[in-house]
Amino acid sequence: MTTSAPARASRALKIPTRLDRRYLPVVGTFVVLALMLVVGGSRYDNFVSPAVISNLFINNAHLIVLAVGMTFVILTGGIDLSVGSVLALSTVVTAALLQAGWPPAVVIPLGVGAGTVIGLAHGVMVHYFQVQPFVATLAGMFFARGLCFVIAPESIAIDNASFVSLASWVQIFGGWRMSSGVLIALIVVGIGFLVLHFTRFGRTVYAVGGGEQSALLMGLPVARTKVLAYVVSGTCAGLGGLLFAMYSRSGYSLTGVAMELDAIAAVVIGGTLLTGGTGFVLGSVLGVLVLGLIQTIITFEGTLSSWWTKIVIGVLLLIFVALQRVLSLRRT
Amino acid sequence: SDAGTAEPGGSGENAGADDGVITLGFSQVGAESGWRAANTKSIQDTLTEDNGFELKFSDAQQKQENQIQAIRSYITQGVDVIAFSPVVETGWDAVLQEAKSAGIPVILTDRAVDSSDDTLYESFIGSDFVKEGEMAGEWVVEQYDGEGYQAVELQGTTGAAPAIDRKEGFASAIEGSDVEIIDSQTGNFTRAEGKTVMEGFLNKHDDIDLVFAHNDDMGLGAIEAIEAAGMKPGEDIKIVTIDAVKDGMQALVDGKINYIVECNPLLGPDLAEVAQKVVAGEEVEKRIVVKDEAFDQAAAEEALPTREY
Amino acid sequence: MRNLLRHHLFWPVAALVALLVANTVASPSFLAITVRDGHLFGAPIDILRMTAPLLLVALGMTLVIATRGIDLSVGAVVAVSGAVALSYIASSSDPESPVTVLTAIALALVLCLLLGVWNGFLVSVLGIQPIIATLILMTAGRGVAMLITGGMITTVNSAPFKVLGSGFWLGLPVAAVIAFGVFAVVAFVVRRTALGMLLEATGINPAASRLSGVRSKTLTWTVYAAAGLFAGLAGLLISADTMAADANNAGLFIELDAILAVVIGGTALSGGKFNLSGTLVGALVIATLERTVTVVGISPLVTPLFMALVVIAVTLLQSPRMRARLAAATRGPATTTTPPEPQSAARPDSTEVKAR
Amino acid sequence: MTQQTPSPVVEMTGISVEFPPVKALDGVDLRLRPGEIHALMGENGAGKSTLIKALTGIHSPTAGTILVDGVERRFTGPADARTHGVSTVYQEVNLCENLTVAENIMLGAEPRLLGGLHWQAMRRQAATHLQRMGLSIDPASSLGSHSLAVQQLVAICRATVGDCKVLILDEPTSSLDTDEVAHLFTVMRALRDDGVAILFVSHFLDQVYDISDRMTVLRNGRLVNEFVTADLPAAELVQHMIGRSMDVLEAAEDVAEHVSRPADGTPLLQVVGVGRKGSVQPFDLDLYQGEVVGLAGLLGSGRTELARLLTGADRADAGQTRLAGTPVRLRTPRAAMDLGIAYTSEDRKGEGVVDGLTVRENIVLGLQARRGWMRPLPRKQVDELVASYIQQLGIRPADPEALLRNLSGGNQQKVLLARWLATAPRLLVLDEPTRGIDVGAKAEIQKLVADLAADGMSVVFISAELEEVLRISHRIAVMRDRRKVAEIDGGEATMDQVVDLIAGGGAA
Numbered sequence A: 001m002t003t004s005a006p007a008r009a010s011r012a013l014k015i016p017t018r019l020d021r022r023y024l025p026v027v028g029t030f031v032v033l034a035l036m037l038v039v040g041g042s043r044y045d046n047f048v049s050p051a052v053i054s055n056l057f058i059n060n061a062h063l064i065v066l067a068v069g070m071t072f073v074i075l076t077g078g079i080d081l082s083v084g085s086v087l088a089l090s091t092v093v094t095a096a097l098l099q100a101g102w103p104p105a106v107v108i109p110l111g112v113g114a115g116t117v118i119g120l121a122h123g124v125m126v127h128y129f130q131v132q133p134f135v136a137t138l139a140g141m142f143f144a145r146g147l148c149f150v151i152a153p154e155s156i157a158i159d160n161a162s163f164v165s166l167a168s169w170v171q172i173f174g175g176w177r178m179s180s181g182v183l184i185a186l187i188v189v190g191i192g193f194l195v196l197h198f199t200r201f202g203r204t205v206y207a208v209g210g211g212e213q214s215a216l217l218m219g220l221p222v223a224r225t226k227v228l229a230y231v232v233s234g235t236c237a238g239l240g241g242l243l244f245a246m247y248s249r250s251g252y253s254l255t256g257v258a259m260e261l262d263a264i265a266a267v268v269i270g271g272t273l274l275t276g277g278t279g280f281v282l283g284s285v286l287g288v289l290v291l292g293l294i295q296t297i298i299t300f301e302g303t304l305s306s307w308w309t310k311i312v313i314g315v316l317l318l319i320f321v322a323l324q325r326v327l328s329l330r331r332t
Numbered sequence B: 001s002d003a004g005t006a007e008p009g010g011s012g013e014n015a016g017a018d019d020g021v022i023t024l025g026f027s028q029v030g031a032e033s034g035w036r037a038a039n040t041k042s043i044q045d046t047l048t049e050d051n052g053f054e055l056k057f058s059d060a061q062q063k064q065e066n067q068i069q070a071i072r073s074y075i076t077q078g079v080d081v082i083a084f085s086p087v088v089e090t091g092w093d094a095v096l097q098e099a100k101s102a103g104i105p106v107i108l109t110d111r112a113v114d115s116s117d118d119t120l121y122e123s124f125i126g127s128d129f130v131k132e133g134e135m136a137g138e139w140v141v142e143q144y145d146g147e148g149y150q151a152v153e154l155q156g157t158t159g160a161a162p163a164i165d166r167k168e169g170f171a172s173a174i175e176g177s178d179v180e181i182i183d184s185q186t187g188n189f190t191r192a193e194g195k196t197v198m199e200g201f202l203n204k205h206d207d208i209d210l211v212f213a214h215n216d217d218m219g220l221g222a223i224e225a226i227e228a229a230g231m232k233p234g235e236d237i238k239i240v241t242i243d244a245v246k247d248g249m250q251a252l253v254d255g256k257i258n259y260i261v262e263c264n265p266l267l268g269p270d271l272a273e274v275a276q277k278v279v280a281g282e283e284v285e286k287r288i289v290v291k292d293e294a295f296d297q298a299a300a301e302e303a304l305p306t307r308e309y
Numbered sequence C: 001m002r003n004l005l006r007h008h009l010f011w012p013v014a015a016l017v018a019l020l021v022a023n024t025v026a027s028p029s030f031l032a033i034t035v036r037d038g039h040l041f042g043a044p045i046d047i048l049r050m051t052a053p054l055l056l057v058a059l060g061m062t063l064v065i066a067t068r069g070i071d072l073s074v075g076a077v078v079a080v081s082g083a084v085a086l087s088y089i090a091s092s093s094d095p096e097s098p099v100t101v102l103t104a105i106a107l108a109l110v111l112c113l114l115l116g117v118w119n120g121f122l123v124s125v126l127g128i129q130p131i132i133a134t135l136i137l138m139t140a141g142r143g144v145a146m147l148i149t150g151g152m153i154t155t156v157n158s159a160p161f162k163v164l165g166s167g168f169w170l171g172l173p174v175a176a177v178i179a180f181g182v183f184a185v186v187a188f189v190v191r192r193t194a195l196g197m198l199l200e201a202t203g204i205n206p207a208a209s210r211l212s213g214v215r216s217k218t219l220t221w222t223v224y225a226a227a228g229l230f231a232g233l234a235g236l237l238i239s240a241d242t243m244a245a246d247a248n249n250a251g252l253f254i255e256l257d258a259i260l261a262v263v264i265g266g267t268a269l270s271g272g273k274f275n276l277s278g279t280l281v282g283a284l285v286i287a288t289l290e291r292t293v294t295v296v297g298i299s300p301l302v303t304p305l306f307m308a309l310v311v312i313a314v315t316l317l318q319s320p321r322m323r324a325r326l327a328a329a330t331r332g333p334a335t336t337t338t339p340p341e342p343q344s345a346a347r348p349d350s351t352e353v354k355a356r
Numbered sequence D: 001m002t003q004q005t006p007s008p009v010v011e012m013t014g015i016s017v018e019f020p021p022v023k024a025l026d027g028v029d030l031r032l033r034p035g036e037i038h039a040l041m042g043e044n045g046a047g048k049s050t051l052i053k054a055l056t057g058i059h060s061p062t063a064g065t066i067l068v069d070g071v072e073r074r075f076t077g078p079a080d081a082r083t084h085g086v087s088t089v090y091q092e093v094n095l096c097e098n099l100t101v102a103e104n105i106m107l108g109a110e111p112r113l114l115g116g117l118h119w120q121a122m123r124r125q126a127a128t129h130l131q132r133m134g135l136s137i138d139p140a141s142s143l144g145s146h147s148l149a150v151q152q153l154v155a156i157c158r159a160t161v162g163d164c165k166v167l168i169l170d171e172p173t174s175s176l177d178t179d180e181v182a183h184l185f186t187v188m189r190a191l192r193d194d195g196v197a198i199l200f201v202s203h204f205l206d207q208v209y210d211i212s213d214r215m216t217v218l219r220n221g222r223l224v225n226e227f228v229t230a231d232l233p234a235a236e237l238v239q240h241m242i243g244r245s246m247d248v249l250e251a252a253e254d255v256a257e258h259v260s261r262p263a264d265g266t267p268l269l270q271v272v273g274v275g276r277k278g279s280v281q282p283f284d285l286d287l288y289q290g291e292v293v294g295l296a297g298l299l300g301s302g303r304t305e306l307a308r309l310l311t312g313a314d315r316a317d318a319g320q321t322r323l324a325g326t327p328v329r330l331r332t333p334r335a336a337m338d339l340g341i342a343y344t345s346e347d348r349k350g351e352g353v354v355d356g357l358t359v360r361e362n363i364v365l366g367l368q369a370r371r372g373w374m375r376p377l378p379r380k381q382v383d384e385l386v387a388s389y390i391q392q393l394g395i396r397p398a399d400p401e402a403l404l405r406n407l408s409g410g411n412q413q414k415v416l417l418a419r420w421l422a423t424a425p426r427l428l429v430l431d432e433p434t435r436g437i438d439v440g441a442k443a444e445i446q447k448l449v450a451d452l453a454a455d456g457m458s459v460v461f462i463s464a465e466l467e468e469v470l471r472i473s474h475r476i477a478v479m480r481d482r483r484k485v486a487e488i489d490g491g492e493a494t495m496d497q498v499v500d501l502i503a504g505g506g507a508a
Ligand SMILES: Nc1ncnc2c1ncn2[C@@H]1O[C@H](COP(=O)(O)OP(=O)(O)OP(=O)(O)O)[C@@H](O)[C@H]1O
Pocket: C351, C352, D019, D022, D024, D042, D043, D044, D045, D046, D047, D048, D049, D050, D051, D091, D396, D397, D405, D406, D407, D408, D409, D410, D411, D436, D438
């Protein structure tokens, strides 16, 4: 891409024409995901069918949104343990307000906004008070869960007609189905991708993860970026809650217990380093699909007792991570 | 609704019944307690090939999304009957609608769903949690009314249906008596937390007369705490619990618990019967309340030797 | 006063004291300790006993965190430990024999050590990120524990085993004696040998440590193995407490409590400098907090809110910014006209750069 | 050069910075005028970096005023300073290795397209900036894949992007070789002629004399004075800086003569055909006891890689190594250490300092690691050891309990050197040990190396400063394009000869 051939070409670093090393983990994830599909397809009837793949997305739309938000935070070198609880809070707020007769046009922004506010609080704690992200968001996790109980310990059904019709919107293409939730999730993924790769904020997120001090000395707006990353994650958790409320048409305070671990696992499986600075939103989406696929395999197996389910999930996770590791080590 | 109409392979293919074998997809909540394990075992032991069933079982690990996913998967796989113990009461309309459109009957076990449309499922088999709380409360009133008993309550997991209902049932039953609940805290249905919470109560109050625990495990934990404090459970402090698992029954026989209301996990036979009827197109009752007994010490002594779980 | 305020344990200890005061207000006899049959009884003694398993787990967690790692699997290991020990005792012909009990304990501890070694292998040899490496065992481990117990709660009657949970030694609960003893020994070993420094070096700059000849991999591996072992011991204490192995719930979320204890104690999750005495205080704070919820009588509905507020309060007060504010406030106006730059030795990544 | 003195663009007066209890700066003045290159001089720890950080708002001074363009300012940080036209390259390279070169250069002033980043334009512009610096690397490659020197150049590129009135370069040349320095100076002169005020920190006196118009000298956090470069002889400058005369430096001049060639015999380390694919071509090298072997070569010629293969930091995939005649395998740094081979990396920040530990801990780390964790060094012995190195190397502050990250760059380097000396190795491989070290200390280190060799230690010495290599080496191995191309006797070699070899017969 450089304009002229320099005289000192002999010293220029030889760029491998093959795949950029940065994409290796993601490619690894993709390859192993494909392998899982192949193996699953050969073991179970109907496994690789449009219906199953569509369901994979429909069932995991909320998790995809959580993972996108989590990717931002992890890229800055942080972590957000609150997303499961915030998701629950958003479902509860949404359901409770709808039950109280508020119109969806007001309720939906409020539900999502609850996540934004909590995210902002995290950002402020992490950046201005230098509380470690793990702790700040752990506190946020308790806080959101506690708020859920205070609002409504029991599950609340949503029967608001316009909300239900939004929730049950489905587009059908042959055997493929796309729900409103999936559509929203895909839009979020698209926005996440664009923001991370085509805005200064996005690149600063990477810079902060690569070295907060360096980023600061480079004169980048570290404070704003870090706070904003938590705001993004909180908002995504709120939106995830909305999707979950649409998916289950209810709000429940015990929803999403330990869902933050799923989100973190998805992000990490997708090739993002927890130390920050490297990773991709699309990788995280693949990570969610991997987790979803593991669950699908378990259901298709159909004979696993509860404990074997746990053990098999662990083993599949191990195989997955080990394979991915081997693949990316090989190529480097 | 249009949600389920495009289910390929789902509708109409449930010809399984013709060959005499009923394919039943069961989505369990999880394996969060010994009670649940007994429940799972009962279902797995009853719905065997010998009894004319092919059981597809999946454990949702306490996650509603896993359950919805499992049910969707059963619909795609074209099972004859779907049964499940819902993690939560709400949020099932969409997926049950899909099952209905695919012509697959659904049976609920253990916990109900909260839906305005009760045509979405054929039957609900399970105990009545409110009733359980009431039975416990009624016994307490019958035994101790007039003595000014101060009771503490060990609640189940905050927000879970059994915890809410049992609390409500108990409270309504003791209303009007002079039994008073002086403290109530969650022990998350576990022994260890039951013990720590009880320790705390004992630190705080000097005059506890009775413990009402939402399940046996917390009651057993409370026994440990009471003993550690140098008192005699069952005598100095009376204990009433719900569940009637083996360990609880043993403690009842030993006199450490005073009364247990059963919550029967052995739903397998009922489920098998209802499933067969449903597949055969027979009419079934919408609500099948599992018969819950209650045991005092004498009854427990009799029942213990034959206790299955 | 100023030095006291500056001390890294000031706020954790203050939190502990505040909680004890709150308890005493709610229940005036709270701090009373009575002697019965030569044993000490009372809420403070209960708290010591309650702290025991958490302290062991947090001890292992501190060491793991020092190397920049984290161990999410400790809860599952706790469950496995109890399941193995109690299943062995339950299936043996003589549950009351000390030999049986010792065998059961040894069996459980060896297995947990192996689980720790497994984690260490994934992290240090395969180079998998700690959070994921230990997530694998976190998921599968509980499955294994359930497999061992068949999903039911295994209960035993065995006097020698019960000693671990409710026995007394020199008037103190055996569980507390074991946990505090192990803690003291490990703290002594870590601080009196070079282990502590080598661990810190590994956590702060693995590449530099490797070039300096530190066997970082072996150290990392050892630390995970130790965390497994301590979690196993904690599992024994927990199961002996109720004499039941509850594969589903034993040690549930103990990893979060342990991490919280470590952090409250002033060890940063980013690895490096660690502080075992802080972890001790942190564990006591959390155990006391649990007790406070019951004694003060907080409704279960707001319990999580209450926990969140306490955690937020402690961490905010400990934050460099607040410390600087308070330090400036206590120093008084007389000394300097412009407030000097806050020196935040507590935050490894912030000393050079001032965030304003 | 400017004839009349225009009014200063930056005027700092009476600046004091404290890190209680240390007073790092005490009433220092600094004036930067447009169109001048101003050198900031002083020993390690004199307060140069601190002064720069006080200007850009990283440290807030406890006293003093800062005028920028005649307006009093306290910047809130580098970002703020930059918007007011003050661009800085800090001492340790502070860029994001995970981003691409283009991003590192352009972020903050990135070209946009439809509101988003315009990647193509960004790469194009970055390439132009790189070219100005004489760099022809791919702007789309990730920065981490480049050597420290390249990163240094990229950092300078970044600082020159956009509207900059004041350019501050804190030891920009410490990891560059002559060619790069020449390029940098061309760029600096061009900027100066455009009216930019440049503040330049370097421990290389010849560079300072080559490029600066004026200089400010600090000693122990106090201002000595401001001088016009042309009026201040080097000897006097050194005296101002270190408060001593040039004697030390002269002592260093004779270093090479003090040492004698070791007696023949089996080499201490014999390397045959050792290499690593994609890193260094297989090479042979013999190292005798008591000998100093210098490695000379251009940036990226593979000196560092060679050193890493010698010390187990990287694993060789071909060849054989014998130590005192017996075949050995250097698979890890630890294995090499057990054989008495030590390596100090050129990457001080990444592979050297353990910045959260104290000076004491950093010094004993290597020795302690070698003894194993179970045999802790007795505290008394540690204290003596540490005290002796602090004294010997002039580490400042002379406080064993100071956190390493609070030391100045040069002092950190000395601590690292002490770490390795403490392990008393048989073979010491020093990769850029004098980088960022002041004149006085540099001479002392050179003398130290010579003394160690005289006591029988073998030393492999890598330095970007050819002069230094020539001065202290008995033998010089020349590297070119990741291959050892020649070996010449240090005593007889001349500068021109080596330069010729390095450049491949003058073809560079
Ligand atoms: N964050 C800090 N905390 C405590 N002391 C510090 C800190 N930063 C610098 N110092 C001290 O301030 C003094 C000046 O350091 P500075 O980095 O300015 O030196 P320098 O002149 O740049 O030296 P060098 O040539 O080695 O880079 C040193 O004694 C150093 O130890």
